[in-house]
Amino acid sequence: MTPAARIAAAITILDRILAGEPAEPALLRWSRASRFAGSGDRAAVRDLVFDSLRRLRSRAALGGAMTGRGVMLGLCRDEGLDPATLFTGDGHAPATPSPAELGAGRMPDAAEALDLPDWLLPLWRASLGAEAEPVALAMRDRAPVWLRVNLRRAGPAEAIAALARDGIEVQRHETLATALRATGGARKLASARAYREGLVELQDLSPQLACAALPARGSLLDFCAGGGGKALALAAQGAGPVTAHDIDPRRMADLPERARRAGVQVGIASPGQVSGRFDLVLADVPCTGSGTWRRSPDAKWRLAAADLDRLLQLQAGILDQAAGFVATGGHLAYMTCSLLEPENGAQVAAFLARSPAFQPVAQQRFTPLSASDGFFLALMRRR
């Protein structure tokens, strides 16, 4: 595909997303209907779509319309490309822009330039204070790929060498020995030996830092285990026995295989079948995901105030339930991948106010300025 044909494809996909289709199915539908597109084309079209979604408002302002064409004309202006060289109307290229289209673009206003929805902006500012603008701007860029070295299988040097043999270059984090940032060849990871044999796992730096700050000794219950990323990290750090639980067991379907590959033991508890008390209970609750909008940028535009209200209630209920499984002297770790204070500090403050058996131990918010994805951890202890 020519660069112009890739832009035309991105226009089609963006129009579907703007009409309400989620991004991943829209990309998949295009891929299935475009057998002529090679893997390089698919990756390039995906990047065009995701880069545009991260910067949707500013690009639509620059391009003069909240449409696939408007957003792609905005990309040309943003990146200093002459639209006339890509919007040629030749072959599979997009049609030549009309004079009205060419005249419609303008500079984004202050809110558009941050690429956040209007309704969210006051809450974003209240949550992040002086970091609100730099974090919003960081969320407009692609997220880095981070790997976690699984110390059960290999040390960092061995993992780095195995990755290098498969053409994957990494850089070590300054303080966390198990965290490696992929700087080249990340697309080859799924087939790399280091990944297939469990020497490394894909895990963002922020949850890695959060897990490293937890007391990983004794029994662990991961109450909202999902795919089990945190349970695996803590098992590798030495927690055990480890029990994974999720209200939707299908979300844990791959966990036994992931645990086998990682060389750790994880027991699976069916919904409602958890019993006893644990030294450490994780409540990695469902949240807005506002810290991970670089990876799922369409979620930024789909979130509504009513979703946040519903999530706040769900989180409070899960915290109360999970707290019931913490042993005396044990710890409760509340985690979100959100940057919004009502889901983070305020949720924890309300829990502590209604749960005198618990005392706060530590709280930390991670952002792209200090770590990688937006993430929140509160550690509490049962007296």
Ligand SMILES: C[S@@+](CC[C@H](N)C(=O)[O-])C[C@H]1O[C@@H](n2cnc3c(N)ncnc32)[C@H](O)[C@@H]1O
């Ligand atoms: C943020 S995800 C967990 C991600 C996971 N810990 C990981 O590291 O990959 C939240 C999970 O909470 C689960 N969940 C939602 N409501 C729940 C509830 N009431 N009890 C337990 N799990 C719940 C969801 O099914 C979802 O898998």
